Amino acid sequence: MLEIRNLTKIYDDGTVALRDVSFDIPDGEFLVIIGLSGSGKSTLLRCINRLIDPTEGQIIWNGIDIAKLEGQDLRNVRRKIGMVFQQFNLVKRSSVLMNVMAGRLGYAPTWRSITGRFDEADKQRAINAMKRMGITDQANKRADELSGGQQQRVGIARALMQEPEIILADEPVASLDPVLAHSILQHLESLNKDDGMTILCSLHYLDLVQRYSTSVIGLREGRVVYQGNKQQIMRMTDAEFKTIYGEEAERMGGITGEIAEQDITAAGEEIEL
Amino acid sequence: MKPKPNTSEEKPSLVPPFVALILSLILPGLGHILARKYRKGLTLLLAFLSAAGLWIWRVTVVARREVGFAAMFTKAIRLEPILILIFVLLVLMYILIALDAYKSAHISKPNSLLLWVTVLVAFFVLGWQIGEIQPAVLIRNGKNSLPLLMRVLWPWEKAVYYPEELLIGSADVVIPCAGVELETPKLEADAPYLTVDPTCGDLSEIGGKEGTRLKVTGGNFSPNTETEIWWVDQVRNEFRYRYGGDYVKVTTDDNGSFQLDVVIPYRVIPTQGEKGYVVWQLEARQVASIGKPVISEELKLSVEKMVETIFLGMMSTFFGVILSIPISFLASRNLMSANWFTKTIYMIIRTILNIVRSIESLVWAVIAIIAVGLGPFAGILALTIHSIAALGKLYSEAIESIDHGPVEAIQATGANWLQTVWYAVIPQIIPPFVSFTIYRWDINVRMSTVIGMVGGGGIGYLLIQWIRLLDYQSAGIAIWFIAITVAILDYVSSEIRERFI
Numbered sequence A: 001m002l003e004i005r006n007l008t009k010i011y012d013d014g015t016v017a018l019r020d021v022s023f024d025i026p027d028g029e030f031l032v033i034i035g036l037s038g039s040g041k042s043t044l045l046r047c048i049n050r051l052i053d054p055t056e057g058q059i060i061w062n063g064i065d066i067a068k069l070e071g072q073d074l075r076n077v078r079r080k081i082g083m084v085f086q087q088f089n090l091v092k093r094s095s096v097l098m099n100v101m102a103g104r105l106g107y108a109p110t111w112r113s114i115t116g117r118f119d120e121a122d123k124q125r126a127i128n129a130m131k132r133m134g135i136t137d138q139a140n141k142r143a144d145e146l147s148g149g150q151q152q153r154v155g156i157a158r159a160l161m162q163e164p165e166i167i168l169a170d171e172p173v174a175s176l177d178p179v180l181a182h183s184i185l186q187h188l189e190s191l192n193k194d195d196g197m198t199i200l201c202s203l204h205y206l207d208l209v210q211r212y213s214t215s216v217i218g219l220r221e222g223r224v225v226y227q228g229n230k231q232q233i234m235r236m237t238d239a240e241f242k243t244i245y246g247e248e249a250e251r252m253g254g255i256t257g258e259i260a261e262q263d264i265t266a267a268g269e270e271i272e273l
Numbered sequence B: 001m002k003p004k005p006n007t008s009e010e011k012p013s014l015v016p017p018f019v020a021l022i023l024s025l026i027l028p029g030l031g032h033i034l035a036r037k038y039r040k041g042l043t044l045l046l047a048f049l050s051a052a053g054l055w056i057w058r059v060t061v062v063a064r065r066e067v068g069f070a071a072m073f074t075k076a077i078r079l080e081p082i083l084i085l086i087f088v089l090l091v092l093m094y095i096l097i098a099l100d101a102y103k104s105a106h107i108s109k110p111n112s113l114l115l116w117v118t119v120l121v122a123f124f125v126l127g128w129q130i131g132e133i134q135p136a137v138l139i140r141n142g143k144n145s146l147p148l149l150m151r152v153l154w155p156w157e158k159a160v161y162y163p164e165e166l167l168i169g170s171a172d173v174v175i176p177c178a179g180v181e182l183e184t185p186k187l188e189a190d191a192p193y194l195t196v197d198p199t200c201g202d203l204s205e206i207g208g209k210e211g212t213r214l215k216v217t218g219g220n221f222s223p224n225t226e227t228e229i230w231w232v233d234q235v236r237n238e239f240r241y242r243y244g245g246d247y248v249k250v251t252t253d254d255n256g257s258f259q260l261d262v263v264i265p266y267r268v269i270p271t272q273g274e275k276g277y278v279v280w281q282l283e284a285r286q287v288a289s290i291g292k293p294v295i296s297e298e299l300k301l302s303v304e305k306m307v308e309t310i311f312l313g314m315m316s317t318f319f320g321v322i323l324s325i326p327i328s329f330l331a332s333r334n335l336m337s338a339n340w341f342t343k344t345i346y347m348i349i350r351t352i353l354n355i356v357r358s359i360e361s362l363v364w365a366v367i368a369i370i371a372v373g374l375g376p377f378a379g380i381l382a383l384t385i386h387s388i389a390a391l392g393k394l395y396s397e398a399i400e401s402i403d404h405g406p407v408e409a410i411q412a413t414g415a416n417w418l419q420t421v422w423y424a425v426i427p428q429i430i431p432p433f434v435s436f437t438i439y440r441w442d443i444n445v446r447m448s449t450v451i452g453m454v455g456g457g458g459i460g461y462l463l464i465q466w467i468r469l470l471d472y473q474s475a476g477i478a479i480w481f482i483a484i485t486v487a488i489l490d491y492v493s494s495e496i497r498e499r500f501i
Ligand SMILES: Nc1ncnc2c1ncn2[C@@H]1O[C@H](COP(=O)(O)OP(=O)(O)OP(=O)(O)O)[C@@H](O)[C@H]1O
Pocket: A011, A012, A013, A015, A016, A017, A035, A036, A037, A038, A039, A040, A041, A042, A043, A044
């Protein structure tokens, strides 16, 4: 169980990106975070593995407050939380294999990892991870020679090397076409269902949200404005969607086009904070 | 006067235009200041004062020996008529400033183009005089210095030379024939020799009878070489043999032999000694190059110092790179913004790098020479210091411009600082680092050719020495080597760059 308690983030320039955000994520959940651009999705995800230091609040995981950790303790928690990025964030000039191996750095002794001597178990993990993501053939290519979909699979393989309990995915499919998007999300779904990993994922397309999520959080201007479970998501209407995305927002994604025609008066389970 | 509402200078002048004019005549610029054109007034004041000051300075420099300014002035304008022109421009400036002050107090934005052009022209004419620019000298002296220049441009006669030897064969001639038998000197087998037949005879008489004609045979000389014929008389007086007014020359054949008829010349000095005869020597002389061409000392020195120069550039680049890499990490904002402590280190290192970089390598060389004495080590130190500062900045800028995404991704895996740098930063900075390193190597070799001029080792030391000794040919050799090295370096570095990036 990951518990977010009164999380607030104010950037140095005074931007309030998160305002008193609180919610719980039970283990094994596929939680999707939706919200307009600038609503604080990335900020929230990055606070959880402390790429960003929250200004206030707690992130309690297995009884410890991640928000207070420093140094080695923080790194030990980080290595149990994988992260997948919209821009993949691979080291472009390194090989696919090196990018995947980098996922193991949190476990490897500094000196050994710098001299490139990973132990056999780690090498086997890399082979398995690449096999699972279907990128074994690309192992020795430079990362920037791969297509976007392949790069994102390398990104997931890197996260798999951490043997994580949680995966944070910040718009993992926003740079990909719909077919690839489904393929990537299916991989995440498999990690969620087959391996029991908790997934926190931000998405923009309602159809993808409805297809993959087990619960949804809606953010608007740093506040949680919507919380829903699987059934509620399936019934989500345009009106609710617009509450989250703002009146001017168009629904994206052709598959759910018919829903866009619906009446916008129906109110859902939204909560206003 | 009408205040203009939509210009920035709406406030009216403090003084009426006429007063501004008078004030400006007392002190140029003052009128503008009181017309609330503060910046313009100050600029004009400074411009006028410095132009006038410079002019006075030049007058006193040109007419140094005169006493009193009037005398100096007349002398100076006689020697350097351009000073009159500057004086006229100063007066014009003075008047224009005053007129402009009048206008400025009157309207808010007068057209001051003529004034500014005058100020500019005055300064450029001053610059012309201070720089002692004399195109005529370039044209006049340029022609005369062409032979010198040729020696610099084509110095190779001094690079290789053929050692030469004076070969002399001689034979005694008794004058007049007195029946004396002279001993024939014993010669080494292959030494040049000369025989005469007969071995005695009479001198020519002035305007009269020709002297005895001797058949002269020479051998063992160097082949196909011009040979001179000389007489040495009884008082060791040497004179070159002429016949019919012309010096006689003979060229040896393929075997180094020659044959020639020589008429005993006339002499004023009486030939009769106590013995009744004198002995003269007939000599055949030739200057012959012997042996192989020899490489001159200058060429050897140039080669040695060129090698020293190249290694000087190489070593300083090497040390510079090694030392600047760790420094560059400490000097990049993105890696050092974790807390106030690292931020302070970043600030301090950045400041030091900027200061060190702004001091030229040649100045560092002088400082290094004080510390470690003349020689290549001083040069290496100087170039290393400058390289560290320059590369430290370039490298750290490369680090700052990396894509931060992979850094975050690696951090998110639980990697520590060193691992993050190694896996996410280093792969991104290798291409810019390689290109900056080659660039610096290029600069360092170029710099090392001149760093010797202040005593920091390398070929520059020779060059400046030879120029001071007016040995332009040797200097030419050094310059050629520098040019060749730099050309090769240019080629090599562009090749490497292409391969790598
Ligand atoms: N480093 C930062 N410094 C200052 N303000 C920031 C910084 N990063 C984000 N913000 C601001 O914080 C707010 C939330 O940003 P965030 O990136 O979390 O939004 P998001 O929901 O991820 O948007 P998107 O969908 O465009 O990725 C925005 O107003 C943004 O401008």
